Amino acid sequence: EADIYxxxxxxxxxxxxxxxxxxxxTMGHDKMYWYQQDPGMELHLIHYSYGVNSTEKGDLSxxxxxxRIRTEHFPLTLESARPSHTSQYLCASSHRGSSEKLFFGxxxxxxxx
Amino acid sequence: xxxLEQSPQFLSIQEGENLTVYCNSSxxxxxLQWYRQEPGEGPVLLVTVVTGGEVKKLKRLTFQxxxxxxxxxxxxxxxxxGDTGLYLCAGLRDSSYKLIFGSGTRLLVRx
Numbered sequence: 001e002a003d004i005y006x007x008x009x010x011x012x013x014x015x016x017x018x019x020x021x022x023x024x025x026t027m028g029h030d031k032m033y034w035y036q037q038d039p040g041m042e043l044h045l046i047h048y049s050y051g052v053n054s055t056e057k058g059d060l061s062x063x064x065x066x067x068r069i070r071t072e073h074f075p076l077t078l079e080s081a082r083p084s085h086t087s088q089y090l091c092a093s094s095h096r097g098s099s100e101k102l103f104f105g106x107x108x109x110x111x112x113x
Numbered sequence: 114x115x116x117l118e119q120s121p122q123f124l125s126i127q128e129g130e131n132l133t134v135y136c137n138s139s140x141x142x143x144x145l146q147w148y149r150q151e152p153g154e155g156p157v158l159l160v161t162v163v164t165g166g167e168v169k170k171l172k173r174l175t176f177q178x179x180x181x182x183x184x185x186x187x188x189x190x191x192x193x194x195g196d197t198g199l200y201l202c203a204g205l206r207d208s209s210y211k212l213i214f215g216s217g218t219r220l221l222v223r224x
Binding site for chain 2: 035040041042043044045048058059090092100101102103104105106107109
């Protein structure tokens, strides 16, 4: 069973607020990822990290930022949330050399009013 | 342009029926994965196929990787309501270390 946790599960906030979505894994995985997913749709990679102090933007442009100060922690921040940011955000991790077998968290469903 | 096309997009069947979903591309992948995602949860890895022509079985699920490593299929025998979910294929290209996800097939198995 995967040990990757996301908080909060659900978040409803007003426009302009700053938010941080938390993601932690206890598997010691080097690689971590953030995906954005609209209901029933494909996943779009927005950020990834191959290790501490390493972060890269994904294929889908996003106004969010990430940090990787500790191996187990990969938070995502939106400085000023907008309704267009409403979506599900999924965090994942994988072990180096594992052919990218991803373990996903349960996701954060974000609604910006 | 979607690099990995999945079909059908939506499938509603009766319990006990068989079904096949497809994942197609014009690109070659070094490996291909299948995930199942239930509502409100993250995707869970079902299988990884890495060799052209490879067939893997997981109980009632049979996965096949095309000979040219451009496509894959998932066949479910005697579907059960517990099989309901979003099935996602994801491919890894030789030139990249990032997975590319397909558009998904939403399966509903009615009791």
